[in-house]
Amino acid sequence: xxxxxxxxxxxxxxxxxxxxxxxxxxxxxxxxxxxxxxxxxxxxxxxxxxxxxxxxxxxxxxxxxxxxxxxxxxxxxxxxxxxxxxxxxxxxxxxxxxxxxxxxxxxxxxxxxxxxxxxxxxxxxxxxxxxxxxxxxxxxxxxxxxxxxxxxxxxxxxxxxxxxxxxxxxxxxxxx
Numbered sequence: 379x380x381x382x383x384x385x386x387x388x389x390x391x392x393x394x395x396x397x398x399x400x401x402x403x404x405x406x407x408x409x410x411x412x413x414x415x416x417x418x419x420x421x422x423x424x425x426x427x428x429x430x431x432x433x434x435x436x437x438x439x440x441x442x443x444x445x446x447x448x449x450x451x452x453x454x455x456x457x458x459x460x461x462x463x464x465x466x467x468x469x470x471x472x473x474x475x476x477x478x479x480x481x482x483x484x485x486x487x488x489x490x491x492x493x494x495x496x497x498x499x500x501x502x503x504x505x506x507x508x509x510x511x512x513x514x515x516x517x518x519x520x521x522x523x524x525x526x527x528x529x530x531x532x533x534x535x536x537x538x539x540x541x542x543x544x545x546x547x548x549x550x551x552x553x554x
Contacts, residue, residue: 455491462487492536500535500546502528512537514545521551 403411462484466477492498500512506528508515512535513528521529528548535546 452495455494456488459484459488459491496539497543498537500537500542501531502546502548504528504530508548508550512542512545513548513550515550516547517549518552519549523551525551525553527551 462480466472466480466484469476472480502509502513504527505523507524508526508528514535516532519529521527523529527550529551530549531546532549533547536543
């Protein structure tokens with residue numbers, strides 16, 4: 379009889395095979411781990427989305443408040459001008475000199491209020507190059523100046539915080 383000797387199994391090979399089974403997760407374990415990561419990622423996404431929505435809403439409220447209070451501050455700076463005009467009207471027998479003096483004082487108040495609110499006049503001197511962003515040409519006239527330069531300002535324009543509120547109405551030199 380040919381008998382194979384009974385060789386005891388290699389203990390290291392058995393341990394390695396057993397450890398391999400422990401180290402390699404089953405498909406169910408992998409799926410559970412991926413589902414956990416997906417749930418965490420989805421939760422993080424929803425939190426970030428909610429935070430972005432809250433930030434957007436706060437920004438809209440801030441812009442709304444800024445507009446409201448900007449108009450309020452502008453109106454508040456106009457009240458002294460209104461008071462001066464009402465005081466001028468209330469003088470029953472004002473002579474011409476008093477009216478002119480009061481008008482100049484009121485104009486200074488108005489100019490100061492506009493300056494405080496960043497409203498600046500556009501009043502280009504003659505010879506300034508025509509700028510279609512700040513000037514509106516009413517007519518083109520023959521002049522000794524360079525072509526397309528301002529000859530005369532018919533009505534001042536105004537900027538508010540570097541944005542054109544109203545362009546200056548100007549006449550422009552015709553090409554020679």
